[in-house]
Structure formats: structure tokens, C-alpha cells
Amino acid sequence: MTVKLAFIGFGGVGQGLLQILLEKENELRLEEGLETQVVAVADVMKGSVYNPNGLDGNQLLSLAKEKRPLSEYIGDSSTITGLDSIRTIQETNADVIVEVTFTDVNTGQPAIDHCRAAFEKGKSVITTNKGPVALAYQELSEAAENNGAFFGFEGTVMSGTPALRLPRETLCGNKIHQITGILNGTTNYMLTEMEKGSSYEEALKKAQEQGFAEADPTSDVEGYDARYKAVILSNVVMQTPMIAANVPCTGITEVTQEMLHEAVKEGKRIRLVAKITRTESGVKAVIQPEKLDETNPLAAVPGATNAILYECDLAGPIFLTGAGAGLKETGFSLLIDLIHFTRQKAAVKQ
Ligand SMILES: NC(=O)C1=CN([C@@H]2O[C@H](COP(=O)(O)OP(=O)(O)OC[C@H]3O[C@@H](n4cnc5c(N)ncnc54)[C@H](OP(=O)(O)O)[C@@H]3O)[C@@H](O)[C@H]2O)C=CC1
Numbered sequence: 382m383t384v385k386l387a388f389i390g391f392g393g394v395g396q397g398l399l400q401i402l403l404e405k406e407n408e409l410r411l412e413e414g415l416e417t418q419v420v421a422v423a424d425v426m427k428g429s430v431y432n433p434n435g436l437d438g439n440q441l442l443s444l445a446k447e448k449r450p451l452s453e454y455i456g457d458s459s460t461i462t463g464l465d466s467i468r469t470i471q472e473t474n475a476d477v478i479v480e481v482t483f484t485d486v487n488t489g490q491p492a493i494d495h496c497r498a499a500f501e502k503g504k505s506v507i508t509t510n511k512g513p514v515a516l517a518y519q520e521l522s523e524a525a526e527n528n529g530a531f532f533g534f535e536g537t538v539m540s541g542t543p544a545l546r547l548p549r550e551t552l553c554g555n556k557i558h559q560i561t562g563i564l565n566g567t568t569n570y571m572l573t574e575m576e577k578g579s580s581y582e583e584a585l586k587k588a589q590e591q592g593f594a595e596a597d598p599t600s601d602v603e604g605y606d607a608r609y610k611a612v613i614l615s616n617v618v619m620q621t622p623m624i625a626a627n628v629p630c631t632g633i634t635e636v637t638q639e640m641l642h643e644a645v646k647e648g649k650r651i652r653l654v655a656k657i658t659r660t661e662s663g664v665k666a667v668i669q670p671e672k673l674d675e676t677n678p679l680a681a682v683p684g685a686t687n688a689i690l691y692e693c694d695l696a697g698p699i700f701l702t703g704a705g706a707g708l709k710e711t712g713f714s715l716l717i718d719l720i721h722f723t724r725q726k727a728a729v730k731q
Pocket residue numbers: 389390391392393394395423424425426427466481482483484491509510511536537540592593594595596705706707708711
């Protein structure tokens with residue numbers, strides 16, 4: 382099956398997915414029957430390019446790496462430049478929209494509108510953008526279903542570590558009554574680096590250089606990104622709608638090197654912890670730095686690695702750890718969605 386893709390946003394994660402698709406082209410065709418063709422890319426600063434017969438992935442990546450505009454793409458006479466993101470979604474022949482614009486922690490826009498526009502046209506969406514799933518999950522998942530479209534968002538929590546499919550699919554049949562996790566790679570990386578001696582500013586800069594941080598890192602350090610992820614876990618895994626603004630949230634801006642070193646001396650670690658609990662009056666969440674005993678499995682989680690503990694009624698505690706951020710790792714999360722999209726289409730055909 383050939384799947385035509387349009388990238389909306391072409392930053393680190395979008396490029397990460399395209400790199401993987403090029404590297405694994407043969408494997409994906411042979412093992413999953415999946416062939417992809419990038420037909421369009423639309424990005425705010427880089428511009429846009431569309432060719433219904435497909436674009437050359439290597440040329441797109443070179444332009445992005447050399448920070449050259451997409452209007453410099455050299456293609457045949459069917460190549461069009463200058464479509465904005467909504468026209469790219471509505472007017473191109475893409476089957477799947479790869480929504481990888483920045484996450485806006487107040488409005489979820491423009492990503493929510495991108496998803497709406499895609500579903501109205503019966504097109505599928507795969508995204509790592511937390512806004513749509515945290516703020517409009519109910520509406521968008523219904524719109525996808527009503528229009529026969531696929532809505533994939535595995536990478537919105539813990540990047541390529543399957544923090545959403547594991548509980549929804551593999552652990553199905555359990556009632557999960559509590560989820561506790563380290564859900565932000567940037568802050569965990571910063572806390573680990575600060576424990577080793579880096580200043581707050583140095584640690585943040587290093588996290589930004591490695592592509593872990595949000596476009597506006599305030600979202601990471603103030604805990605808003607982890608709060609969005611807690612809301613997504615409530616919406617999707619606990620199937621209980623949660624309003625982000627109602628979730629108490631404290632980031633790591635007040636955590637000093639002294640506090641971290643003191644904790645280490647006590648045999649403890651300070652980590653930014655998200656807790657989502659099912660109570661008699663609904664699902665509640667809280668995000669805050671916590672001093673964890675070294676025996677707590679979350680305390681041992683280093684760098685941009687994240688971890689999550691699901692407390693299940695039948696399976697008991699299930700602990701999952703892996704990348705929480707990173708361009709290739711998050712690009713991989715989109716590949717997971719793409720493979721599931723392909724398998725679903727193939728199953729419908731049979
Ligand atoms: N990096 C990571 O480890 C992870 C990231 N995510 C999420 O994935 C998404 C992408 O992340 P990442 O690639 O790192 O971010 P980047 O900031 O590198 O890329 C985002 C891209 O989207 C573009 N963009 C912004 N608004 C629009 C718009 N309206 N139309 C078209 N393009 C737009 C930006 O353009 P410009 O820069 O030119 O303004 C930029 O090129 C984010 O939502 C992020 O929260 C999720 C999990 C992990």
C-alpha cells in the first residue's frame with residue numbers, strides 16, 4: 382500500500398520521521414507492505430512545496446538542514462510552492478497528515494484546526510502535538526471516526542516509548558487506578574545534569590541543543606508539558622475527560638543545585654513527578670517536583686529517559702521506561718502510528 386504524506390510543520394521531529402522512512406524504506410515495504418510518498422510539506426518559516434506525484438525526501442532534508450526555503454526545491458512542472466498549512470491539508474492528494482507543528486499549551490492551536498480540517502476531508506492524522514489530544518480529544522476522535530479517518534498520537538506521551546498503546550491495547554481488561562510518571566524529558570535531563578554539576582542555564586541549553594525542549598521551554602520547566610501529558614493519560618487511558626487548567630502544576634524553576642545535592646546525600650533524588658489518580662469523585666492529577674527514595678524505580682531514571690508506573694487491578698503494577706524526548710525517538714512514534722494505520726487499512730480490505 383502506498384501512503385501519501387503531507388507534513389504540516391517540518392522541524393526536528395518531522396525530519397526525524399522522514400529520515401527513518403528513507404532508512405527503512407525496503408524493510409517497511411517487505412515487512413509491513415508499507416510504501417510512503419511525501420507529497421507535501423508546509424512550514425511557517427521554511428515555506429511549502431507540493432507535488433501530487435511525490436517529492437524527493439533527501440532533497441527536502443538537505444534544504445531543511447541547510448536552512449534554505451522550500452521554495453528552492455527543484456522539481457518537475459507539477460511542483461507547486463506557497464500553499465499554507467490549511468490549503469495543504471485540504472487541497473493536496475495526501476492520505477495522511479503528519480501534524481508536527483509546535484505545541485501551544487494555552488490554545489492547542491493551530492494544530493487543533495489542522496486536525497479538524499483533515500478529518501472534515503476524510504484524511505487521517507498522525508501527530509506528536511500534545512495540544513489536540515489534551516484539549517480536544519473527544520471532539521477530534523469523534524470527527525475521525527465519523528469521517529472514517531485514523532487519529533494516531535502515540536508520541537504525545539513519552540515520545541517513542543509506547544505509553545499510550547501499552548495500557549490501551551496490551552493491558553486492556555484492567556482497570557488502571559493510578560498512573561505515576563516522569564513525563565518530561567527536558568526537565569529530567571536538566572535535573573540529572575544539575576546533579577552532575579551543570580548550572581540550570583547550562584542544562585537547559587544542552588537540552589535545547591539536543592532537540593528535547595519545546596519551542597518555548599517555559600512549557601517544560603514550568604511543568605505545563607507534563608500537565609498536558611497527564612491530561613492525555615486521563616482522556617485516553619482512563620477515559621475520563623480532564624481540564625488542563627484544573628491540574629495543579631509546579632515546575633522545576635525553584636529546584637536548585639543545592640537541593641539536588643542535599644537529596645543525593647540523603648540517598649534520594651528530586652524528580653518532576655506527574656500523578657494521575659482515579660478517585661470516587663473523578664480522576665485527579667498533580668504535577669510537582671518530589672524527593673524520591675533511591676529505592677523508588679522513578680528515582681533511577683536518568684537524562685531524557687522517562688518512566689511510567691500503571692497500577693492495574695488485575696496485572697498489578699506495570700512499569701515502563703524509555704525515551705521521553707528526542708528527534709529520532711519521536712519520529713519513531715509517528716512510524717508506529719503509520720504502521721497501525723496501514724494494518725487497519727489492510728484489515729478493512731480483507
Ligand atoms: N522534540 C521532541 O522530543 C518531542 C516533540 N514533541 C512534539 O512534536 C511537535 C514537533 O516538535 P519538534 O519538531 O521538536 O518542534 P520544532 O519546533 O523543531 O518544529 C515545529 C515546526 O512546526 C513549524 N510550525 C509552527 N507553526 C506552524 C504552522 N501553523 N504551520 C506550519 N508549520 C508550523 C515550525 O516552524 P518555525 O520554526 O519555522 O516557526 C517548526 O518548523 C511539537 O508539538 C512537540 O511538542 C512530542 C514529543 C517529543
